[in-house]
Amino acid sequence: MSRRRALDGVRVVDFSWVRAGPWATRWLGALGAEVIKIEWPENERGRLPSTTTPQGLEVNLNTSGNFNDTNVNKKSLCLNVRSAMGLEIAKRLIAISDIVIENFSSRVLQKWGLSYAEQCKVKPDIVYVSMSGYGHTGRNHSYTTFGPIAQAVSGLAFISGLPDKPPAGWGWSYMDDTGGMYGAMCALTGLYHRNMTGQGQHIDQAQMVSGVPLNGPALLDHAVNGRGSRRTGFPPGNRAHWPGTPLVNNYRGPTAAPHNAYRTDPGDYNDWCVIVCQSDAEWQRLVEVMGAPSWATAPKFATLSGRLRFQEELDARIEAWSMTLGKYELTERCQSAGVRALPLQSAEDRVERDLQLRHRQMYLPIEHPALGNRQVQNAPFKLSLTPAFNHLPSPLIGQHTREIVEGLLGYTLGELRRGFADGTFWPTARARFPYLDEMLK
Amino acid sequence: MTDAQIQPGPLAGLRVLELADEKGQYCGKLLGDLGADVIKIEPPGGEATRRVGPFLDDIPHQDRSLSFWYYNTSKRGVTLNLRIEDGRQLFRRLAARADVILETFPPGHLASLDLAYAALCAQNPRLIMCSLTPFGQTGPWRDYLSSDLLHMAAGGEMASCGYDEADAPGAPPIAPGGGNAWHMGGHFAYIAIMAALVHRTVTGEGQYIDASIHEACALTTEAAIANYIYRGETLLRQTGRHHAPAPTPRTQFRSKDGAYVTALVAGRLNPKYVKELAALLDSQGMPHDLHDPKYQDPAAIAANTSHIIDDLVANFIASLPAEAVYHAAQARGFTWGAVRVPEQLLQDAHLHDRGFWKWVKHPELGRSFIYPGEAAIYNGSPWRISRRAPLIGEHNTEIFCDELGLSRAELSMLAESIAL
Numbered sequence: 069m070s071r072r073r074a075l076d077g078v079r080v081v082d083f084s085w086v087r088a089g090p091w092a093t094r095w096l097g098a099l100g101a102e103v104i105k106i107e108w109p110e111n112e113r114g115r116l117p118s119t120t121t122p123q124g125l126e127v128n129l130n131t132s133g134n135f136n137d138t139n140v141n142k143k144s145l146c147l148n149v150r151s152a153m154g155l156e157i158a159k160r161l162i163a164i165s166d167i168v169i170e171n172f173s174s175r176v177l178q179k180w181g182l183s184y185a186e187q188c189k190v191k192p193d194i195v196y197v198s199m200s201g202y203g204h205t206g207r208n209h210s211y212t213t214f215g216p217i218a219q220a221v222s223g224l225a226f227i228s229g230l231p232d233k234p235p236a237g238w239g240w241s242y243m244d245d246t247g248g249m250y251g252a253m254c255a256l257t258g259l260y261h262r263n264m265t266g267q268g269q270h271i272d273q274a275q276m277v278s279g280v281p282l283n284g285p286a287l288l289d290h291a292v293n294g295r296g297s298r299r300t301g302f303p304p305g306n307r308a309h310w311p312g313t314p315l316v317n318n319y320r321g322p323t324a325a326p327h328n329a330y331r332t333d334p335g336d337y338n339d340w341c342v343i344v345c346q347s348d349a350e351w352q353r354l355v356e357v358m359g360a361p362s363w364a365t366a367p368k369f370a371t372l373s374g375r376l377r378f379q380e381e382l383d384a385r386i387e388a389w390s391m392t393l394g395k396y397e398l399t400e401r402c403q404s405a406g407v408r409a410l411p412l413q414s415a416e417d418r419v420e421r422d423l424q425l426r427h428r429q430m431y432l433p434i435e436h437p438a439l440g441n442r443q444v445q446n447a448p449f450k451l452s453l454t455p456a457f458n459h460l461p462s463p464l465i466g467q468h469t470r471e472i473v474e475g476l477l478g479y480t481l482g483e484l485r486r487g488f489a490d491g492t493f494w495p496t497a498r499a500r501f502p503y504l505d506e507m508l509k
Numbered sequence: 510m511t512d513a514q515i516q517p518g519p520l521a522g523l524r525v526l527e528l529a530d531e532k533g534q535y536c537g538k539l540l541g542d543l544g545a546d547v548i549k550i551e552p553p554g555g556e557a558t559r560r561v562g563p564f565l566d567d568i569p570h571q572d573r574s575l576s577f578w579y580y581n582t583s584k585r586g587v588t589l590n591l592r593i594e595d596g597r598q599l600f601r602r603l604a605a606r607a608d609v610i611l612e613t614f615p616p617g618h619l620a621s622l623d624l625a626y627a628a629l630c631a632q633n634p635r636l637i638m639c640s641l642t643p644f645g646q647t648g649p650w651r652d653y654l655s656s657d658l659l660h661m662a663a664g665g666e667m668a669s670c671g672y673d674e675a676d677a678p679g680a681p682p683i684a685p686g687g688g689n690a691w692h693m694g695g696h697f698a699y700i701a702i703m704a705a706l707v708h709r710t711v712t713g714e715g716q717y718i719d720a721s722i723h724e725a726c727a728l729t730t731e732a733a734i735a736n737y738i739y740r741g742e743t744l745l746r747q748t749g750r751h752h753a754p755a756p757t758p759r760t761q762f763r764s765k766d767g768a769y770v771t772a773l774v775a776g777r778l779n780p781k782y783v784k785e786l787a788a789l790l791d792s793q794g795m796p797h798d799l800h801d802p803k804y805q806d807p808a809a810i811a812a813n814t815s816h817i818i819d820d821l822v823a824n825f826i827a828s829l830p831a832e833a834v835y836h837a838a839q840a841r842g843f844t845w846g847a848v849r850v851p852e853q854l855l856q857d858a859h860l861h862d863r864g865f866w867k868w869v870k871h872p873e874l875g876r877s878f879i880y881p882g883e884a885a886i887y888n889g890s891p892w893r894i895s896r897r898a899p900l901i902g903e904h905n906t907e908i909f910c911d912e913l914g915l916s917r918a919e920l921s922m923l924a925e926s927i928a929l
Contacts, residue, residue: 074704074705074707074708075704075707075708076711077711078707087731095700099704117776119732119736120732120735120736120739120740121739121740122739122740123740133735133736133738133739133740134731134732134735134736134739136735136739137732137734137735137738184888197885202859203863203886205862205863205886206859206860206862206863207858207859207862208839208858208859209859211839211859212839212842212844213844213846214773214844215731216750216751216760216771216773216846217771217773217844217845217846218846219771220769220770220771220846220847220848220849221835221846221847221849222849222854223849223850223851223852223853223854224685224687225749225771225848226848226849226850226851227685227686227687227851228670228683228684228685228686229672229683230672230677230680230683233672233676233677233680234676234748234749234761234763234769235749235761235769235848236670236671236672236677236680236683236685236746236748236749237670237685237748237749237750237761237771237848238666238669238670238685239669239670239671239744239746239747239750239751239752240669240730240731240732240733240751240752241731241751242685242689242729242731244731245728245729245730245731246692246693246696246729249696249697249700250696250884250885252700253539253696253699253700253703254885254887256700256703256704256706256707257519257520257543257703257887258519258887258889259703259707260519260520260703260706260707260710261519261520261889261890263707263710263711264522264710265890267889267890268889269887269888269889269890270888270889271885271886271887271888272885272886272888273884273885274863274884274885276846277860277863277865277883277884277885278884278885280851280854280860280865280881281881281882281883281884282687282689282692283687283851283854283881284576284579284580284880284881285563285575285576285579285687285688286687286851286852287579287851287852287854287855287880287881288575288578288579288878288880289563289575290851290852290855291852291855291878291879291880292565292566292575292878293563293565293566293567293575295563296850296852297850297851297852298850303686304686305681305683306658306667306681306683306684316562316563317561317562317563317576318686319563319576319686319687319688320657320658320686320687320688321531321561321656321657321688322560322561322562323562327658328681329658329662329667329681329682329684337743338668338682338743340662340667340681340682341662342658342659342661342662342667342684344656344658344659346656403650403653403654406654407654408654408655408656408659409659410653410655410659410660410662410663411662411663412662412663412667412668412682413662413663413664413665413668413727414665414668414733414737414743414744415665415668415730415733415734415736415737415738415743415744416737416741416743417665417668418664418665418727418734419734419737419738422663422727423648423649423650424644424645424648424649424650424651424723425723425724425727427647427648427649428645428647428648428721428724430724430727431734431738439739442738442739443738445727445728445734447697447701447724448694448697448720448721448722448723448724448725448727448728449639449697449698449700449701449718449719449720449721449724450645450718450719450720451701451704451705451716451717451718452716452717452718452719453705453708453714453716454704454705454708454716456701456704
């Protein structure tokens, strides 16, 4: 590759697994860092269990589709860090790297003999990012999370849903995605600081804690005004305000109506659009798009206070209209008239029908040895000099063990073979993939 | 600790100009809280985000918006009218000594004012400029209007969130609240800016970044895209738990105090887990049949999944307050959690141990308020809120006179001509 990238020359030792950590390092890789993923098949989590292996392919360590998307731009080193040679190799790798990143629970790296202090002995300016559930300090540091737990405990799940119903929460691990963002943000911030000052540091990121700042206005409303979230009409579903409840801002921007999801033609599971009018002028434009029906020109809907007061009728009337149109046609009609509307999009919609994402090349294919030529997700930003791009498919497990151990660290082929024989590079009792046998020739 | 003893943040020495509304103010806050000198440039009269409630004591005022307060900590504030040439000239002077410009105007707006990146970069080649906009600078949707709700729909968030039909018949897909589309965009923009800054430490070059909130949202649905690409699956919305191609057992249970607990049980049930679950229920005096030897057979567990989850776990959680279940379960290694309302976090002892909550002084009010703090503890260069959000034009004199060298007379003239 001749294209320059922002993190050219940066090396990352990546002990991360499951989702949040790998999602962080994926972006460091896309930005040009050499990311070396250290993993071990006996306690691997991320490749298995797989619910995204294509129909007809055997479910194994190399066939998870979601793992592929989450781990592009990385190399895989299979290493038993709990062996003497494994620990030595990990340290030799850290000694020639810039960033160490992991998302184990809070004491794991310490127990392996790879605490920040140990890392500093071999690389004094290392940037060490730990991404645990609750952080490395604080009384609950040993508690564990998955995304849904971080979302529940941090208050994020509660703010999603309809009034007087259980929380709808988040239908995926938002805090794995977002935890990954914070992991990458910490790594880059630490790297910048190191480049400017020569000082490395340990950055203690915590998944549960990272969810809390995402509720800032609600927290200030309580701290400043004493207003609690367990109140009538909150959370207000997709609305800015739930009709018939006390009028108060509900932390999604200005209070507005209409502000809701509406069914569209042909009425299938994902046939919905959303429409928001943030001013009387926007509402009047929507009225025109709807063909200025007599109900919509009634004075009671001409003002925001009227539209809020009669929101149930307003929403029912709008939906009667929206159901006559497909969600993309409705979007086009509204947006070309200056009305805020967009389709609700499933994954299939985003990949197949979203012309904007297509134009921006959000999903470009990359060839994977076991999964074939598959679209993976690209960066949502375009850097003019050093664009991020996906240049490697996710690694097969242990695919780069020889390249790293022999090529990068200078061990001999004989030492590599001995490491395979004694369980340093692959569990002795576990069948090897053919490419691992090839590696030893 | 006195100010002199406080270590500088990791971005100390960096100068950022922020021309941002709700789309970019969080990214600017992150840069500021991490030590950058962020100058928020607002139009005369203030940014529209100052009009977003709730307000201090529910008294609406542009210096009392709690939303604005939260998203604009650690920034200084000036007003500047970019529609007037005097205003643009001042902006160019600020840009000449800035490291980063973060802007969220509609595509083409700055170019129409002759303030495009190319022009600003000509006088300051180290300048990094990030345009963070709803759809990016190109493409058929680039001029579309948006909002948080719109992004959550088109980005795919809503397709994954909602209710089991039994819990809320006919319920629509749900967009989680809190303005998270802006967070998603802000996180990725921050990453892009930091990558450009790291690159600049090596080569000295600035560059332009075109960041899209729609793309950021479309990237933030975990495995949904993979479920489609690799298996062609469409996912169902389920109450309080993951989307799935087919219905899965519930994970959210009502507790004795009327709150909820998220207990991830299905998919983890094996003989070891059942033993641990038995011990957890025993520890709270909850009767159960999990000591029955049949549960050492995975087939028997599978046959009794509904009994274990919908009877035993549900009844156990129903017998205790949510916080009690949460701590008892976590203490025994269960990855369970209480579904809390945000303000419960103010009492969370763990967050207090981590020094998470920050008192922020509002000197003009003679009061201090407690703010949420940092996602991560930077042990070598701390995150901190260096000041409350700026009042409108609070630093006009400091920045335009003390730093750029305008006289007070010039400042007054500019204010009269609405250049400020």
